[in-house]
Amino acid sequence: MDHPVNNKPLAVCDPASVDPASYLTYELRYPERTGETYAMDSKDKDVKKHDWYYYPQMKKEEALMFYVFDKKESSPGFVMHTGFDHPDTPKDAEDRVSLECRSIAIFDDEKDSSSSSSSNSDSEVEKKAFFFDMKHSNNAARIRLWLKLKGLDYMVDSKMVTYADLQSEEYKKVNPLKKVPAFMTAEGHPVFESFVIMEYLEDKYGHLGPDMRLDTPEDRAFVQLIVRNHDLYIASPNCTQPNFCHS
Numbered sequence: 706m707d708h709p710v711n712n713k714p715l716a717v718c719d720p721a722s723v724d725p726a727s728y729l730t731y732e733l734r735y736p737e738r739t740g741e742t743y744a745m746d747s748k749d750k751d752v753k754k755h756d757w758y759y760y761p762q763m764k765k766e767e768a769l770m771f772y773v774f775d776k777k778e779s780s781p782g783f784v785m786h787t788g789f790d791h792p793d794t795p796k797d798a799e800d801r802v803s804l805e806c807r808s809i810a811i812f813d814d815e816k817d818s819s820s821s822s823s824s825n826s827d828s829e830v831e832k833k834a835f836f837f838d839m840k841h842s843n844n845a846a847r848i849r850l851w852l853k854l855k856g857l858d859y860m861v862d863s864k865m866v867t868y869a870d871l872q873s874e875e876y877k878k879v880n881p882l883k884k885v886p887a888f889m890t891a892e893g894h895p896v897f898e899s900f901v902i903m904e905y906l907e908d909k910y911g912h913l914g915p916d917m918r919l920d921t922p923e924d925r926a927f928v929q930l931i932v933r934n935h936d937l938y939i940a941s942p943n944c945t946q947p948n949f950c951h952s
């Protein structure tokens with residue numbers, strides 16, 4: 706530790722650049738228990754999209770801090786990390802010497818809710834966004850598919866509402882047009898119209914999971930054209946009339 710790291714520096718991967726579905730798990734078998742850990746496949750099709758960072762020539766006064774487990778569902782959970790062979794490693798570089806220390810942080814609002822000493826109020830519990838979905842709804846399916854393909858459905862609570870639900874006073878506060886889909890952000894802002902919800906989701910969470918936007922402006926325009934045609938000329942005049950029933 707008395708010399709800067711010149712050999713096998715530690716690199717960390719930005720979890721937002723990795724599709725969570727691509728993580729591999731493998732078992733660690735001990736005589737008395739079997740553990741599990743995560744790994745990444747170097748042959749993964751999205752490997753070039755992964756953002757890796759390292760800090761060159763770290764000194765003993767410097768520390769890299771990252772987390773390896775977080776029970777919060779809205780958190781990416783862990784940060785992949787590895788030592789790697791740097792192409793500019795000097796021939797006579799000394800071996801890396803490093804010190805690893807693991808700490809557990811427990812926050813007040815994370816206390817076991819079954820404990821009698823728990824005093825969690827609603828404001829202390831982490832609020833999730835809420836997606837109002839409907840079976841057979843073409844417009845709601847856009848949101849459902851986006852969340853699923855991005856691997857982000859776990860971040861959002863959702864409910865399959867019925868036509869009767871759409872008429873309630875409660876639902877009117879979410880979407881006064883009494884239609885699905887609708888979305889309530891984690892901060893309590895209602896968003897409706899499938900196109901607007903999609904734009905909001907891309908804006909807010911697009912950087913997480915696999916990139917769903919096509920590569921070129923022309924391809925993106927083509928997709929928007931299909932969506933606009935559906936919304937303006939196909940769906941609106943026909944199946945979005947009030948009280949239209951899909952099933």
Ligand SMILES: N[C@@H](CCC(=O)N[C@@H](CS)C(=O)NCC(=O)O)C(=O)O
Binds near residue numbers: 842883884900949
């Ligand atoms: N332009 C709206 C259309 C929404 C819409 O028409 N949703 C239908 C289900 S696909 C609905 O809620 N129909 C119930 C009704 O209009 O009474 C969007 O894209 O979100």
